[in-house]
Amino acid sequence: MGFEFLQPVNDNVLAFREELSVQTLGKKIIVHSAEEGFPELEDVKIAFIGVLDNRGQLDEQRQHVHLNYIRKEFYGLYPGNWHVNMADLGDIQPGEAISDTYYLVKTVTEQLVKQGVIPVFIGGAQDLAYAVYRGYDKLEQMVNYVNVDARFDFGKEDESMSARSFVTRMVIEEPHNLFNYSNVGYQTYFNPQEEIDLIEKLYFDAYRLGEVCKDITLAEPVFRDADFVSIDMSVVKSGDSGNIVKFMPNGFDGKEICILARYSGISDKVSSFGIFNHSDTRQESVLIAQVLWYFVEGVNFRSGEFPFGTRENYTKYIVALDEEEIVFFKSDVTDRWWIDVFSNKIGNNKVKTTALLPCSYQDYLTACNNEYPERLWKAQRKNII
Incomplete structure (x- = not known):
């Protein structure tokens, strides 16, 4: 048609x-x-x-x-x-x-x-x-x-x-x-x-x-x-x-x-x-x-950052919480942030595109304060249920 x-x-x-x-x-x-x-x-x-x-x-x-x-x-x-x-x-x-x-x-x-x-x-x-x-x-x-x-x-x-x-x-x-x-x-x-x-x-x-x-x-x-x-x-x-x-x-x-x-x-x-x-x-x-x-x-003005073809232009941050580590990536080009979902041990991951979850700098600061980012928590629930 x-x-x-x-x-x-x-x-x-x-x-x-x-x-x-x-x-x-x-x-x-x-x-x-x-x-x-x-x-x-x-x-x-x-x-x-x-x-x-x-x-x-x-x-x-x-x-x-x-x-x-x-x-x-x-x-x-x-x-x-x-x-x-x-x-x-x-x-x-x-x-x-x-x-x-x-x-x-x-x-x-x-x-x-x-x-x-x-x-x-x-x-x-x-x-x-x-x-x-x-x-x-x-x-x-x-x-x-x-x-x-x-x-x-x-x-x-x-x-x-x-x-x-x-x-x-x-x-x-x-x-x-x-x-x-x-x-x-x-x-x-x-x-x-x-x-x-x-x-x-x-x-x-x-x-x-x-x-x-x-x-x-x-x-x-x-x-x-x-x-x-x-x-x-x-x-x-x-x-x-x-x-x-x-x-x-x-x-x-x-x-x-x-x-x-x-x-x-x-x-x-x-x-x-x-x-x-x-x-x-x-x-x-x-x-x-x-x-x-x-x-x-x-x-x-799209930058081609999602999904990552290479991680050369990103800075990796690892935040240690009480029971696990949360891995963040920050783009050196646009200053945008992602959470590495696979690194955070999400179970039955339904779609590969959720491997890198877009987030904000505030989510990173939340993790640094030993609090779980809400966006990551919801992503986990959607993959587990």
């Missing part, structure tokens, strides 16, 4: 693109147009795909999805000193049933990731993230999913699929490819205590909004270990997003959400990315375009 179901970029957007400076992104991105047809992907590293289906929001205020504003804002930006090739592949139209849309998103994800292309989905409702996750089913790998969201998006087992319940489907439905789920930016008053308890029970990771805003670098190792990252735009406070349709008085500010997008891009492991649940407004489109810009910049 090819990509014949993808609709070309809107003619209005293409006309806008024609008027842009030759130095802008719009003139550097290969575009799927009705006139030129579908682009060759041989040298493409990042592919943008719109998904115009938001039925999963189950909301009376649900708006029609079109991405013209976002495309115009993004095309009009100037690139940094970038070297990767990008393509805009157009849009996936809503299928007759929402399951049809899921199938198309899954197919695009599987084919692009297999080709070494990073799909970047700009969509309607965030339940589309489930379809992206399912795109890894035939790729024979476990998936670490990071959800930047004010809510965990769990639901009851018998609840129909929606933007508020799709993570439960990731956990319970076969094939069981979900190795870890991490939430960045949750706000406690939006999440039932039973869901907070479930995060602990499953040894998943969750970082409160205030915790991340106080020190945003705490989130970096989470993204470094991710395969798929999605952003629910309602995690950004309305004062910065411009979304007053669904008013959010608290959330990340514009700078913080761009930093998190850059962390996603710079991670050597992230192979798909998505932005969902945005309002169809010019105001929010400006921010989304800049979030996309920072993700692309991150991809351009």
Whole structure:
């Protein structure tokens, strides 16, 4: 199956693109147009795909999805000193049933990731993230999913699929490819205590909004270990997003959400990315375009540190606790830290990629204080159970 179901970029957007400076992104991105047809992907590293289906929001205020504003804002930006090739592949139209849309998103994800292309989905409702996750089913790998969201998006087992319940489907439905789920930016008053308890029970990771805003670098190792990252735009406070349709008085500010997008891009492991649940407004489109810009910049500055090809450019630290030693590695190039999981005698290691667990300098200091790093403890539990 090819990509014949993808609709070309809107003619209005293409006309806008024609008027842009030759130095802008719009003139550097290969575009799927009705006139030129579908682009060759041989040298493409990042592919943008719109998904115009938001039925999963189950909301009376649900708006029609079109991405013209976002495309115009993004095309009009100037690139940094970038070297990767990008393509805009157009849009996936809503299928007759929402399951049809899921199938198309899954197919695009599987084919692009297999080709070494990073799909970047700009969509309607965030339940589309489930379809992206399912795109890894035939790729024979476990998936670490990071959800930047004010809510965990769990639901009851018998609840129909929606933007508020799709993570439960990731956990319970076969094939069981979900190795870890991490939430960045949750706000406690939006999440039932039973869901907070479930995060602990499953040894998943969750970082409160205030915790991340106080020190945003705490989130970096989470993204470094991710395969798929999605952003629910309602995690950004309305004062910065411009979304007053669904008013959010608290959330990340514009700078913080761009930093998190850059962390996603710079991670050597992230192979798909998505932005969902945005309002169809010019105001929010400006921010989304800049979030996309920072993700692309991150991809351009990937250092190739994960997994290690060689350990020549790393300093090894051994911390002796009461009952065992913990081995850390610090990159001499980027100053990023890892814990050597195999050295710490984790039992039935399910996936080889967990041999080196991304961590922070703070985790190293925690071990130096004779305390067990929480990230290592959770990694052990997930491998043992």
